[in-house]
Amino acid sequence: MTPELGQIALILALLLALAQGVLPLIGAWRGNRALMAVARPAAAGQAVFVAIAFGILVWAFLHFDFSLRYVADNSNLALPWYYRIAAVWGAHEGSLLLWILILNVWTVALAAFSQKLPEVFASRVLAVMGLVAVGFLAFIIFTSDPFGRLLPMPGDGADLNPVLQDPGMTFHPPVLYTGYVGFSVAFAFAIAGLLGGEMEQAWVRWARPWTNVAWAFLTLGIVAGSWWAYAELGWGGWWFWDPVENASFMPWLVGLALIHAQAVTEKRGSLRAWTILLSIFAFSLSLLGTFLVRSGVLTSVHAFASDPRRGIFILAFLTIVVGGSLLLYALRAPKVAGGKAFQLLSRETVLLIGNLMFTVAAAMVLLGTLFPLIGDALNMGRISVGPPYFGFLFPLLMLPVILLMPFGPFLRWGHGDTAAMKSLLLRVAIAAAACAIIAAFFVHGQIKAMVGVATGVWITVGVLLYAYKRWRDAPRGRRYPAEMAGMLLAHFGMAVFVAGVLLSESLSVSSDVRMAPGQSKNIGGYDLRFDGVQRTTGPNWHADQGVISVTRNGSQVTMMRPQKRTYAEDRVQTESAVDAGFTRDLYVALGEPMDASNIQGAWSLRLYYKPFIRWIWGGGVLMMLGGFVCATDRRFRIKRGVEETVDGSELLAQESRA
Amino acid sequence: MSRLVPFFGFLALVALFAFGIWWNTEHDQSAIPSPLLNKPAPAFNLPKLYEPAQTVSKADLLGKPYLLNVFASWCIECGVEHPVLEAEGPSLGVVLVGYNYKDAPADAKRWLAQHGNPYNLLIADESGQTAIDFGVYGAPESFLVDARGVIRYKHIGPLTPDVVSQKLKPAIAAMLKEAK
Numbered sequence: 001m002t003p004e005l006g007q008i009a010l011i012l013a014l015l016l017a018l019a020q021g022v023l024p025l026i027g028a029w030r031g032n033r034a035l036m037a038v039a040r041p042a043a044a045g046q047a048v049f050v051a052i053a054f055g056i057l058v059w060a061f062l063h064f065d066f067s068l069r070y071v072a073d074n075s076n077l078a079l080p081w082y083y084r085i086a087a088v089w090g091a092h093e094g095s096l097l098l099w100i101l102i103l104n105v106w107t108v109a110l111a112a113f114s115q116k117l118p119e120v121f122a123s124r125v126l127a128v129m130g131l132v133a134v135g136f137l138a139f140i141i142f143t144s145d146p147f148g149r150l151l152p153m154p155g156d157g158a159d160l161n162p163v164l165q166d167p168g169m170t171f172h173p174p175v176l177y178t179g180y181v182g183f184s185v186a187f188a189f190a191i192a193g194l195l196g197g198e199m200e201q202a203w204v205r206w207a208r209p210w211t212n213v214a215w216a217f218l219t220l221g222i223v224a225g226s227w228w229a230y231a232e233l234g235w236g237g238w239w240f241w242d243p244v245e246n247a248s249f250m251p252w253l254v255g256l257a258l259i260h261a262q263a264v265t266e267k268r269g270s271l272r273a274w275t276i277l278l279s280i281f282a283f284s285l286s287l288l289g290t291f292l293v294r295s296g297v298l299t300s301v302h303a304f305a306s307d308p309r310r311g312i313f314i315l316a317f318l319t320i321v322v323g324g325s326l327l328l329y330a331l332r333a334p335k336v337a338g339g340k341a342f343q344l345l346s347r348e349t350v351l352l353i354g355n356l357m358f359t360v361a362a363a364m365v366l367l368g369t370l371f372p373l374i375g376d377a378l379n380m381g382r383i384s385v386g387p388p389y390f391g392f393l394f395p396l397l398m399l400p401v402i403l404l405m406p407f408g409p410f411l412r413w414g415h416g417d418t419a420a421m422k423s424l425l426l427r428v429a430i431a432a433a434a435c436a437i438i439a440a441f442f443v444h445g446q447i448k449a450m451v452g453v454a455t456g457v458w459i460t461v462g463v464l465l466y467a468y469k470r471w472r473d474a475p476r477g478r479r480y481p482a483e484m485a486g487m488l489l490a491h492f493g494m495a496v497f498v499a500g501v502l503l504s505e506s507l508s509v510s511s512d513v514r515m516a517p518g519q520s521k522n523i524g525g526y527d528l529r530f531d532g533v534q535r536t537t538g539p540n541w542h543a544d545q546g547v548i549s550v551t552r553n554g555s556q557v558t559m560m561r562p563q564k565r566t567y568a569e570d571r572v573q574t575e576s577a578v579d580a581g582f583t584r585d586l587y588v589a590l591g592e593p594m595d596a597s598n599i600q601g602a603w604s605l606r607l608y609y610k611p612f613i614r615w616i617w618g619g620g621v622l623m624m625l626g627g628f629v630c631a632t633d634r635r636f637r638i639k640r641g642v643e644e645t646v647d648g649s650e651l652l653a654q655e656s657r658a
Numbered sequence: 659m660s661r662l663v664p665f666f667g668f669l670a671l672v673a674l675f676a677f678g679i680w681w682n683t684e685h686d687q688s689a690i691p692s693p694l695l696n697k698p699a700p701a702f703n704l705p706k707l708y709e710p711a712q713t714v715s716k717a718d719l720l721g722k723p724y725l726l727n728v729f730a731s732w733c734i735e736c737g738v739e740h741p742v743l744e745a746e747g748p749s750l751g752v753v754l755v756g757y758n759y760k761d762a763p764a765d766a767k768r769w770l771a772q773h774g775n776p777y778n779l780l781i782a783d784e785s786g787q788t789a790i791d792f793g794v795y796g797a798p799e800s801f802l803v804d805a806r807g808v809i810r811y812k813h814i815g816p817l818t819p820d821v822v823s824q825k826l827k828p829a830i831a832a833m834l835k836e837a838k
Contacts, residue, residue: 273661281664311679312679315676326668330661377674
């Protein structure tokens with residue numbers, strides 16, 4: 001009986017979402033305050049019902065209710081409780097329910113923090129959120145019901161895909177979705193701005209912290225996904241340009257552009273139409289990602305089971321949401337290029353170049369991702385362009401961004417100072433070149449590694465010099481407002497990330513070896529001795545576990561235990577052993593036994609020595625922190641009486657930032 | 659006018675996606691063309707399931723058309739397919755070869771004892787090495803091989819009564835007609 005309550009809760013949530021999406025819009029149009037006031041209670045009620053539905057599904061998993069098809073397909077009696085909770089979002093239906101739950105969390109937060117906004121504007125924003133919820137609730141109810149029954153009820157279920165049985169996977173999807181869905185807020189602000197038609201750009205300032213938080217969550221989600229692929233897939237790679245990865249990367253790139261465009265629009269009034277367009281694009285790409293992953297038009301290592309009905313539904317939804325918004329944009333976007341003028345050498349120019357590069361990169365990724373589909377359409381057959389295409393074009397597009405990064409903060413709005421830029425260029429260039437030359441001795445002249453060091457130093461010195469300038473020039477207490485501290489942190493994260501990528505790619509050593517117990521192999525200065533394979537068991541798997549003892553110059557470093565696990569239905573999953581370190585990772589994946597009947601004998605093993613690979617995720621985490629820190633800036637707290645666009649305190653803030 | 663550019667760009671994307679959905683419904687994913695189609699089947703030499711001392715090679719099977727059916731005891735869809743093979747197997751007019759894939763022989767024998775054995779001949783590929791040569795994605799899969807050892811038809815996923823009557827049987831008929 002309880003699962004049917006879940007269905008009813010979803011239907012009630014859909015009705016409330018309809019009320020939230022339609023009535024306040026009419027109210028804002030007609031000036032009817034009663035209708036506008038529907039938005040907040042409807043949003044709260046919808047969130048309660050969605051939470052009930054989600055709770056019922058969790059409960060069904062925890063209590064092994066195999067009469068639910070979704071539960072029976074994705075869990076079994078042996079699955080530990082924490083993976084039974086993760087199994088809720090382990091497949092299509094439940095992950096959609098998580099999507100809508102997170103959308104509701106964002107909406108409720110927006111309802112709570114928008115009380116000081118002008119009423120008409122706030123009700124429009126909440127209505128747009130409601131309309132997005134209508135689409136997704138209808139999608140769940142009509143095509144992807146997680147509460148479908150299975151008769152007769154099986155005694156035990158199948159299993160959660162073993163690939164997903166990993167701690168990283170329990171929190172990767174919720175964090176990633178929080179990022180995806182978070183862009184709906186910036187989208188709702190932009191649409192409300194277009195609907196209102198106000199020439200003012202006050203909404204951009206209100207949208208900024210939301211965008212930053214959404215982007216920070218998306219960053220964390222991508223980092224977690226990359227880490228999971230590294231630890232779980234056993235290939236030792238951290239990014240594969242897989243369609244599903246690209247689906248999360250495109251909104252990230254556009255979100256990155258949006259964060260910077262919003263800063264320009266808020267402070268200088270320029271790029272208004274561009275900011276609106278990016279707000280629409282960022283959320284559209286989130287929806288597009290959902291479409292690509294779930295419609296089955298592209299094949300991917302982790303695509304969901306496809307069903308053409310679902311594909312058609314999302315495509316229709318996508319067409320209405322994105323097509324509608326772009327049409328609205330064409331009709332209502334600000335016609336005059338407003339804002340303060342700027343010269344060629346100015347902070348605006350640098351940010352604009354960065355913006356273009358991020359957007360073009362996102363378009364490039366989209367094109368590469370859709371290439372197999374385009375191939376079909378032009379009757380050329382399914383062709384994938386794959387990593388060679390991305391690996392060539394992406395660094396090329398990011399090069400100008402990296403080169404300009406140290407200068408952005410130093411440049412003034414409107415017009416820059418040529419002499420100051422020249423002296424800055426001299427300093428960062430000397431520092432980068434000097435460090436690259438020193439590094440050359442340690443990396444044996446590997447060009448790519450030297451470029452990695454130079455790039456990291458280039459950006460870092462820029463960040464440090466700017467931090468020092470603030471320390472020297474600005475009065476105590478005003479030196480590092482949160483917005484600026486976040487920017488510096490995120491830029492430093494980029495330095496760490498790029499250095500990590502280039503160093504690990506150029507200096508990694510990998511070796512596929514056949515090892516008998518007792519044999520050793522030297523890799524990256526470490527001696528890895530294979531001590532044989534034993535049988536071991538876990539809660540719902542049994543495994544062959546290799547033991548590798550790692551020594552360096554004769555002294556013991558660590559013991560590594562890679563596993564080859566077998567789950568229910570004979571699904572085999574490798575668990576690589578990783579010895580993580582600040583300057584290097586050791587990574588061992590267990591291959592196959594040379595003789596299948598004798599696991600005590602020799603095995604094939606894959607050994608990796610990966611220097612600085614941890615910096616890749618470390619850089620990502622720093623970027624995420626930067627996003628969160630930015631969002632806490634005091635200037636973003638909404639005061640009552642929002643008319644003060646450029647008042648005294650604002651001018652002061654601008655000056656101190658210049 | 660330039661403000662409509664994003665909108666029209668998006669419409670082009672929608673058209674592409676609509677095409678993608680149509681393509682996927684028209685072109686069954688299980689009908690991925692096998693590079694081996696109309697090519698000679700790969701050479702193999704595998705032990706019989708019940709007499710592991712004896713092996714069966716590709717050469718041994720030449721001269722008579724056969725349907726090579728990849729199955730395993732751990733494969734749930736094989737259980738779905740099994741009654742169809744039991745019912746339709748004898749009327750197909752070709753030798754039905756069971757290809758036991760990545761399976762422990764004891765499990766396979768138990769499974770056959772429980773569900774029945776429709777096969778004329780059973781071979782075991784415990785390591786799955788030979789299956790790689792056949793391009794096997796998973797179980798179940800079926801390969802129709804003619805008397806000269808050429809693969810004439812391939813089906814991925816369980817054989818259903820519809821597949822048997824609409825695809826497999828016409829393929830067999832065409833093959834036998836050509837042979838005459």
